[in-house]
Amino acid sequence: TNFWSAVPQGPPDPILGVTDAFKRDTAPNKVNLGVGAYRDENGKPYVLESVLKAEDILHQKRLDKEYLPITGANDFITLASELAYGKDSNPLQEGRVAVAQSISGTGALRIATGFLSQFYNGPKVLYLPDPTWGNHVPLAEGVGLKVQRYRYFDKKTVGLDFNGMKEDIKNAESGSVILLHACAQNPTGIDPTQEQWKELSELIKAKKHLALFDMAYQGFASGDIIKDAFAARYFVEQGHQIILCQSFAKNLGLYAERAGTFSMVTSSPDEKERVLSQIKRVIRPLYSSPPVHGAQLVATILGTPELYEQWLGEVKKMADRIISMRDQLYNLLIELKTPGEWGHIKSQIGMFSFTGISPEQVQALADHAHIYMTKDGRISMAGLNEHNIKYFAESLSKAVK
Numbered sequence: 006t007n008f009w010s011a012v013p014q015g016p017p018d019p020i021l022g023v024t025d026a027f028k029r030d031t032a033p034n035k036v037n038l039g040v041g042a043y044r045d046e047n048g049k050p051y052v053l054e055s056v057l058k059a060e061d062i063l064h065q066k067r068l069d070k071e072y073l074p075i076t077g078a079n080d081f082i083t084l085a086s087e088l089a090y091g092k093d094s095n096p097l098q099e100g101r102v103a104v105a106q107s108i109s110g111t112g113a114l115r116i117a118t119g120f121l122s123q124f125y126n127g128p129k130v131l132y133l134p135d136p137t138w139g140n141h142v143p144l145a146e147g148v149g150l151k152v153q154r155y156r157y158f159d160k161k162t163v164g165l166d167f168n169g170m171k172e173d174i175k176n177a178e179s180g181s182v183i184l185l186h187a188c189a190q191n192p193t194g195i196d197p198t199q200e201q202w203k204e205l206s207e208l209i210k211a212k213k214h215l216a217l218f219d220m221a222y223q224g225f226a227s228g229d230i231i232k233d234a235f236a237a238r239y240f241v242e243q244g245h246q247i248i249l250c251q252s253f254a255k256n257l258g259l260y261a262e263r264a265g266t267f268s269m270v271t272s273s274p275d276e277k278e279r280v281l282s283q284i285k286r287v288i289r290p291l292y293s294s295p296p297v298h299g300a301q302l303v304a305t306i307l308g309t310p311e312l313y314e315q316w317l318g319e320v321k322k323m324a325d326r327i328i329s330m331r332d333q334l335y336n337l338l339i340e341l342k343t344p345g346e347w348g349h350i351k352s353q354i355g356m357f358s359f360t361g362i363s364p365e366q367v368q369a370l371a372d373h374a375h376i377y378m379t380k381d382g383r384i385s386m387a388g389l390n391e392h393n394i395k396y397f398a399e400s401l402s403k404a405v406k
């Protein structure tokens with residue numbers, strides 16, 4: 006019998022589908038500004054020196070391939086959560102942060118939504134910024150959570166709609182779960198200022214909302230891992246029992262190694278144990294236990310002082326290259342007398358720039374200039390380099406004239 010005749014063709018992934026289209030294009034001058042993955046000045050994927058050194062160290066050790074515990078490798082979990090929360094974080098020192106290794110950031114978000122849908126006794130709603138990373142919606146709806154949006158992007162100023170954001174968070178039913186991008190908001194590249202984060206902390210506390218931080222770019226936004234963790238750490242200092250989803254895909258270039266953590270601040274060590282026991286029951290039927298290699302690489306780098314220092318330099322170098330692409334792109338667009346405001350190209354932060362061009366203009370750039378980006382006009386700045394930035398600026402300028 007034919008079991009699957011009713012299965013419909015699904016749409017291509019809004020982000021990963023762009024890379025497929027790019028790969029199909031045979032034009033020699035094609036440019037991929039789609040997926041949020043760092044590329045060096047020659048447009049090549051970049052394996053960090055500190056990672057290569059950690060690979061050699063691990064290779065010498067001839068480690069076994071035994072299963073990890075359901076919650077992952079303990080040294081990795083300890084070092085990764087210290088990087089996120091800070092060594093001196095109270096809840097961490099008091100042993101009341103439940104941490105599990107996750108299949109990178111996506112896996113951490115899936116543990117979060119799975120745990121929330123099963124155990125959260127507040128509204129089963131996840132508030133997402135508008136716009137947000139596309140995968141946030143199916144991650145919530147796939148486990149039966151409702152999705153609501155809070156205003157985030159102001160088209161007029163191509164900036165943060167802070168009043169709209171606060172109003173929507175204030176009007177949300179008390180005790181709602183609010184997803185916040187810790188830094189380098191995807192796709193807008195627009196982050197609240199530290200003062201605005203402080204206001205948001207007060208508002209979210211007053212409403213008894215639960216703050217869920219998605220921290221996929223720590224160190225990648227400003228080049229400073231402490232600065233990029235400000236929002237999450239400030240909320241913890243203010244007493245919020247946050248949920249934190251951490252990824253090492255971008256800041257350590259470990260994309261395909263799938264290294265990340267899921268963590269929840271609780272009220273006591275034994276509440277942490279009870280929560281951890283249920284986190285295990287969410288993970289076990291999903292994938293039983295996480296992959297070991299990425300966790301060993303991260304633990305080696307974070308746990309070896311000279312590798313840690315080397316990594317800090319490399320993550321800053323990646324962030325700085327993107328910042329210089331922002332400046333160059335801005336200057337080129339101005340030189341080309343491109344209509345419209347382009348200051349946001351420079352003021353935005355992290356991997357992405359929200360150009361503000363229309364889906365039709367995006368399509369025209371793909372069809373005629375072989376330049377690929379997501380339909381919402383987001384460009385991954387790391388896809389730009391000395392060899393293609395002039396061509397991109399001229400093509401973008403022509404597309405908006």
Ligand SMILES: Cc1[nH+]cc(COP(=O)(O)O)c(/C=N/[C@@H](CC(=O)O)C(=O)O)c1O
Nearest residue numbers: 020040041109110111138191219221252254
């Ligand atoms: C905000 C955010 N959160 C989580 C992730 C998941 O990353 P992981 O590799 O699971 O640790 C990504 C990836 N974003 C880029 C890649 C992708 O879409 O998968 C992107 O936006 O292009 C994010 O941009």
